[in-house]
Amino acid sequence: MFNLNIYKEKLSTFLLGQSIQYYSKLNSTNTKAWELILKNAADGTVVITDNQLKGRGRQSNKWSSTPSKSLTFSIILYPDVLPSQINLYSLFAGLAITDCLIENNIQAQLKWPNDILINGKKVGGILCESKISGEVIQSMVIGIGLNVNVHKTDLPQALQNATSLFIESEKQYQLEKLLANICNHLEYRIKNVNTTRSQLLDWEKRCAHLNQAVTFHVDNQIIGGIFKGLSPTGQARMLIDNNEVCFNSGELFN
Ligand code: BTN
Numbered sequence: 001m002f003n004l005n006i007y008k009e010k011l012s013t014f015l016l017g018q019s020i021q022y023y024s025k026l027n028s029t030n031t032k033a034w035e036l037i038l039k040n041a042a043d044g045t046v047v048i049t050d051n052q053l054k055g056r057g058r059q060s061n062k063w064s065s066t067p068s069k070s071l072t073f074s075i076i077l078y079p080d081v082l083p084s085q086i087n088l089y090s091l092f093a094g095l096a097i098t099d100c101l102i103e104n105n106i107q108a109q110l111k112w113p114n115d116i117l118i119n120g121k122k123v124g125g126i127l128c129e130s131k132i133s134g135e136v137i138q139s140m141v142i143g144i145g146l147n148v149n150v151h152k153t154d155l156p157q158a159l160q161n162a163t164s165l166f167i168e169s170e171k172q173y174q175l176e177k178l179l180a181n182i183c184n185h186l187e188y189r190i191k192n193v194n195t196t197r198s199q200l201l202d203w204e205k206r207c208a209h210l211n212q213a214v215t216f217h218v219d220n221q222i223i224g225g226i227f228k229g230l231s232p233t234g235q236a237r238m239l240i241d242n243n244e245v246c247f248n249s250g251e252l253f254n
Contacts, residue, residue: 001068002050003176010180015044016075016190017183023047027054029074030127030143032190037131037139041076048073048182057146058114058127059251062154069149070075071175075186077140083132086140087234087248088196090114090128091203093142096186097124098206100178106169108252109208114237119209121163123147144182148173159206190193200230209254214238218250227252 002022011017019042025037026049033047052072055063060150065072079089092130094114101116109117116124123145131138147164149172155162165173189199204210216238217224225240235246 002044002048006174006176007180009185010177012180012184013044015186016187017044017046017180018042019045021045023049025049025051025053028052028056028143029072030056030129030141032073032135033076033141033143033150034129037076037141038117043076043078044063044187045076046073047076048177048179052145054129056143057125057145063125063127064159065145066150066154067145067167068153068175069147069151070144070205071144071148071179071182073179074141074143075183077142077190079137079140079190081137082135083137084233085193086128086137087113088193088199089140089142090126091230091234092193092199093126093128093144094188095199095203095206096182097126097146098191099185100163101180101191103181104165104169104173108163108206110122110203110206111208112230112247113234118163118165118168119162120208123163123165123168146178148178166187179221196232200232200234205227209252213254214252216247216250216252216253226252 029047051067057063096108097116098108114126115122127143130140149166150164214227225238228237228239231246235248238245
C-alpha cells in the first residue's frame with residue numbers, strides 16, 4: 001500500500017503532486033485522470049495506483065506492470081502553452097525521470113520520443129495526452145510507467161526484453177520517495193520551459209541513439225536515417241539521403 005506520509009515528506013514542490021489521488025486498484029491512471037479533469041481536479045494533481053489493470057501505452061499498445069512493484073501514475077496539468085509545445089512536456093517528463101535515476105546512480109538513457117532505457121532495455125514509458133481548444137492546450141495528462149522492484153521472474157514472456165531498477169542495480173527502491181523525487185524534478189523542468197534549448201541539449205546528452213542509424217516507423221512507412229537530435233519543439237531530426245527531415249510522431253528502432 002502506497003504510504004502518503006513518506007511521499008509528502010520527500011515532496012518539495014510548489015504545486016506538482018501537492019494534490020494526490022491514490023487508488024489501490026484502477027484500470028488506467030490516465031483514464032481516471034481524464035475523469036478527474038471533468039470534475040475540475042487541481043493543476044498538478046497526481047493520480048496513482050498500486051495495481052493498474054488495463055494500462056494504456058503509446059500507439060494503442062497495452063502497458064503491463066507488476067502490482068506494488070512498479071510506479072504507475074499520471075499527472076494532470078493545465079499548461080498555458082501552445083499546442084506546438086506539447087512534445088516538450090513528454091520530453092521534460094523523460095528528463096525528470098532520468099534526473100531522478102541518475103541521482104540514484106543509475107545511468108538511464110532516453111529513446112525518442114519518450115522511452116526510458118537502462119543498458120539499452122526499456123524500464124519505463126510515458127503516455128502524454130492532451131485536449132486542445134482553439135490555439136491553446138486546455139488540459140494535459142502525463143502518464144508514467146516505471147518498473148521499479150520488479151524481478152526478472154515477474155516479467156511475462158513477451159516482456160523479457162524489458163528491465164527494472166531492481167534487475168539493473170540489485171537494489172530495492174521506495175516507490176513513495178521515487179515518485180516524490182520525479183515530481184520535484186519535473187516541476188523544475190516545466191518551470192524552466194523558457195530555457196528549452198538547454199533542456200533539449202540535456203535530452204540529447206542522455207539520448208541512447210544520437211547520431212546513430214535508426215529505422216523510423218511512421219504512417220505505415222519504414223524510413224532509415226541518422227538521428228540528429230531534437231528540433232526546438234522536440235520533433236525528431238533525421239538525416240535521410242542528406243536531407244534533414246523533422247518528425248512529430250513515430251516509432252524508432254535501432
Ligand atoms: C509507452 O507505451 O511506452 C507508454 C506507457 C505509459 C504507461 C503509463 S502507466 C501510468 C499511465 N496510465 C496508463 O494507462 N498509461 C500510463
